[in-house]
Amino acid sequence: MTLHADKPRLDPAALRELTRSGEGPRLLDVRTPGEFRTAHIPGSYNVPLDTLREHRAELLNHLDEDVILVCRSGARAAQAEQALAEGGLPNLRVLDGGVMAWESAGGPLTRGPARWDLERQVRLVAGSLVLVTGAAGLFVPGLHLIGTAVGAGLTVAALTNTCAMGMLLSKLPYNRGPRTDLDTVVAALRDAP
Incomplete structure (x- = not known):
């Protein structure tokens, strides 16, 4: 259960409208670097859930405006919402349905090399x-x-x-992809308009 149960999730159409001007909210993608590299919403920052939890205090200093949390389907983003809300960040929303819903709604994605997502790996x-x-x-x-x-x-x-099982599989080198450098993410958050 999230701390902001009264705050509705953001659907893909509403996010598209917010990002259309190029001055929309900050998008934090909490999936693994490998998943992020495969496909992500343009302009989003990759802060894997484990990294977010570990460096929450440092990230909170650079998240002063609206933040939309994104993952594959919304589950990890809800966990990230709870972690950040516990740290005192009130302006959080979760993209309902995650990247899957965004793509289904025709939202643009930046694509990299294809790989199996964690859910498919767990099923296998x-x-x-x-x-x-x-x-x-x-x-x-x-x-x-x-x-x-x-x-x-x-x-x-x-x-x-x-x-x-998904958490264990996310630790495999195949799923980690290039390691998220927190200093680079923080610098990008600080320098973003």
Whole structure:
């Protein structure tokens, strides 16, 4: 639950209208650098959720106007909203539906090399674990319980809107991409008009 439940999320059409003049709100994309590099909203700053949480106080000094938080679907952006709101930043909104909704609504994206998003990677790993341990469980008693544990983990992920497997996969070099340099982000935030 976010601290600003009374503040409605921003839909892609409203964000397009705000950014049309080029003087819109600051866009913080809290996805991994790899995801950001694959596709992001032009003008957005990449501050991965873990980096945002770790350096929240430093970032708050440079976020004095409206801030729109963006991720793939809105879940990580909501977590970032809560972290920044706890630090005292009141002017936060989350892009409803994230980059997926932005793209579906025809919003422009800056594209880099294609890669699988984290949700797809989680489906591959979880499905593979269930398939392999289920089949191998026919020959090795008890091995099928690994698939049961994966199913339980996915259920908890859905109920809590967090995903431990996704967080682990985001740490892989493939997903990290170029490391986010906080000094560069802070300088860009400070120097932006």
